Amino acid sequence: MEKRIDVHYVTRVEGHGNILVEIKDNEIEKIEWQIPEAPRFFEAIVKDQSYEYLPFITSRICGICSIGHTLTSIKAVESALSIEVSDQTVELRELALHAENIQSHSLHVGFLVLPDLFGKRDVIEVTKENKDLVKKVIELHKLANRLSDLVAGRTTHPVSLAVGGFYSYPSLRELEKMKNEIKNGKRILEEFSYEMEKRINNFPDFRRETEYIALSKEGIYPFYDGIPKSSDTGYLEGDYREFAREYVVDVSTAKHSKHVRDSYMVGALARFNINSRNLSDFAKQISSIFDLEAPCYNPFMNSVAQLVEIAHNMEESIEIIDKFLNNGLKEEKIPKIKPKKGRGIGMVEVPRGLLIHDYEIDDRGRCRKANLVIPTNQNHANIQKDMEKFVPEIMNKPKEEIEQMLKMLVRAYDPCISCSTHSLKVRVKWKS
Structure with a gap:
């Protein structure tokens, strides 16, 4: 038996990634x-x-995770310059992250993954079979866009978020209207989840135990604040470079990462496996529709974990808005900032996983050095290891079916490939 799977490029993912599998004489x-x-x-x-x-x-x-990158950068700068912000600022930032998570997850599940569950080429083909289901996805995405506009200033590349606070604030009237829209969004999400569950068996029954890493904090399901935690070793309170150990591979312009195993996973499924006990009641209700329980070792269920997170994001958004409606929202002025020399590290959970920005700032307030650890960077090695276990399990299937299942595996991770590519320093030594 000889088979060659050569996919250039995987469709319905952000960026360019290839899959190459060669089987010869059943090996x-x-x-x-x-x-x-x-x-x-x-x-x-x-x-x-x-x-x-x-x-x-x-x-x-990243146009999809621009709020997350902005806030991670802000946190790194504030750490370097020893800037403290108010509780109100933190809550507004959390609200912005909830908007981004709903926006990104609905895009991934509804437009990129859903066609696989229907056996269709794209979401346009899904529309021909179930227009109402696709309309639900569009409504969820529109809801998230409106929340992003309200809190971050616009849908993509926020203009309201600032080092030290906010440049502009939503009104209480706008927040109350948004709260009602989110309540309606909960109904739409629940209806969508029941429809998707009917086709969940179209995901391959594949499992590989791996390490999961996500921010964690007692009593909450964190996105903005927390300490990295490993499913293998517990809290990781040292230098992030001790767990996000990046290295270069020949077939990739993006770095790979590993910790105690050959790979680890970040993202919605990692967060669910580590923090699911702290999910809201509505999020737990959505997870029960799919019988999703931690620990889950099937990477295809990352999409289901994303739906669960949307439910949690909605519930927490309503709680934050209620707090502002009850206590008021002050238009706090950004404090005067005096530059100083320092190093700052910011960590935030963005839709695809743990994002890290590390800056060294000089006494003029200019960046002297930066290191950015992107979620998809941290997932590349895990995708590779999943493939190495998955291919032997499906190698006797028809070539077209193997190809489709491997593309589905990559899509499950919701990779943002363009975000993950890095520059490399190369030194050449000539020998005479």
Whole structure:
């Protein structure tokens, strides 16, 4: 038996990624998850830039996770410059992250994954069979866009979020209207979940135990604040470089990462496995529709974990808005900031997982050095290891079916490949 799976490029993911599998004489000779996309040099772009510009520049790393990059950058700058912010600022930032998570997860599940469950080429084909279901996805996405506009200033690349606070604030009237829209969104999400559950058996029954890493904090399901926690070793309170151990592979312009195993996973399923006990009641209700319980070792269920998180994001958004409606919302002025030399690290959970920004700032307030650890970077090795276990289990199936299942595996991770590509420093030594 000879088979060659050569996918250039995987569709319905952000960026360019290839799958290469070679089987000869019933032996697997090669399995590769390749990233050929050109590096984007953001760590070099921010060098010598003033601290106040870093969040605006780094938001351009990703149009889908621009709020997350902005807030991670802001947290890193505030850490370097020893800036403290009010509880109100933290709550508004959390609300912005909830908006982004709903926006991104609804896009991924509804437009990129749903066609696989229907056996269709794209969401347009799904519309021909179930228009109402696709309309529900669109409504959820529109809801998230409106919440992003309200809190962050616009849907993509926020303009309201600032080092030290906010440049502008939503009105209480706008927040109350938004609360009612979110309540309606809960109904839409529940209806969508019941419809999706009918097709959940179209996900492959595949399991591989791995390490999961996510922010964790007692009593909450954190996105903005927390300490990294491993499903293998517990809390990771040291230098992040001790667990996000990045390394280079020949077939990828994006770095891979590992901790105590050869790979680990970040993202919705990792957060669910580590923090599910702290989910809201509505989120637990959505998880029960799919019988999703922690620990779950099936990466295809990452999409279900995303739906569960949308439910949690909605519930927490309503709680935050209620707090503002009851206690008021002050238009706090951004404090005067005096630049100083320092190093700051910011960590935030974005839709695809743990995001880390690390800056060194000089006494003029300019960035001297930056290191950005992207969620998809941390997932690349896990995708590779999943493929290495999955291919032997399905190698006797028809070639087209193997190809489709491997593409579904990659899509399950919701990779943002363009975000993950890095520049590499190369030194060449000539020998005479």
